[in-house]
Amino acid sequence: MIRVAIADDHELVRMGLRALVERESDMEIAGEASSGYDTLHLLRRVHPDILLLDIRMPGMDGLETLRQIHADPAIADTRVIMVTTFEIDKYIFSALQAGAGGFILKDAAPAELARAVRVVKAGEALLSPSVTRRVVSLFAQQPASRPATDPSLDGLTDRERETVAWVATGASNEEIAVELFVSPATVRTHVSRAMAKLGARSRAQLVVIAVRSGLTVQR
Known part of the structure; x- marks a missing residue:
């Protein structure tokens, strides 16, 4: 069973993600958080396999939360998927640098979310060729x-x-x-x-x- 935690400051988004996870027979919800600080406390308490992490949250945003996760050996094993409405280069590259396992948009189909969780849990990266090309292009544009x-x-x-x-x-x-x-x-x-x-x-x-x-x- 894949244990999934959700971190997003919008309750409706958390409810939607929770419903999508709970419909999968090989997944279960390990916990939820609405801020970066609460997310760190949650991970230390429940140690989920996967964290679905929003990029934009109050206080400590998703990118800083991700950095904190990978700086803490006690919770660094949790694999993180960034869930966002923004497919912006600076977020993609910053999250990759910080150790994100992949990205998924909030309006993705249920099957895409389930696949994302399974792919990242297996140790693969959820990076489409289009996202990778944008990362490569970002460097190409900076002579x-x-x-x-x-x-x-x-x-x-x-x-x-x-x-x-x-x-x-x-x-x-x-x-x-x-x-x-x-x-x-x-x-x-x-x-x-x-x-x-x-x-x-x-x-x-x-x-x-x-x-x-x-x-x-x-x-």
């Missing part, structure tokens, strides 16, 4: 910010580097497996090893590291 190679990349094997580059396109393990002519299980192994070597808390953070280092492929 003063030249790619800075992460020294940790030197510790990757050639295949791991290639896999990380494909991860940065937003491709799934299955899609990467087709491109590299290997099995999805092999891709998962390369991704896991690369995350460990690069100190990435989530697959999404591999995208940030790869883009910053110019380690991408064209699709």
Whole structure:
């Protein structure tokens, strides 16, 4: 059973998300919060698998709450999906840097929410190619910010580097497996090893590291 917590300052939104989660046979609600501070207290108390976190909340917003979560070893294992009405570059990139596992819009279909929870719980990133392209484009539009190679990349094997580059396109393990002519299980192994070597808390953070280092492929 996947234990899901909800953090949003609007009661109607929480009710809607709760209803969507409760309709899934493999999910249950672990708790709810209406502010960033309450969210941190909630996580320390119930330790959910997944947190659906609103970006805009009073007091401490979702981005700062996310940073606080990943700075606290006691609750850093909770995987976070940002739930928002805003698909804005600065929010996407800031949340990825802070360790978000993915994004979903508040008007997403019920099936999309359920898929998001399952994908992020499995350790994958909920990053569509369109979102990934926007992250890459953000760097491309800033010529003063030249790619800075992460020294940790030197510790990757050639295949791991290639896999990380494909991860940065937003491709799934299955899609990467087709491109590299290997099995999805092999891709998962390369991704896991690369995350460990690069100190990435989530697959999404591999995208940030790869883009910053110019380690991408064209699709």
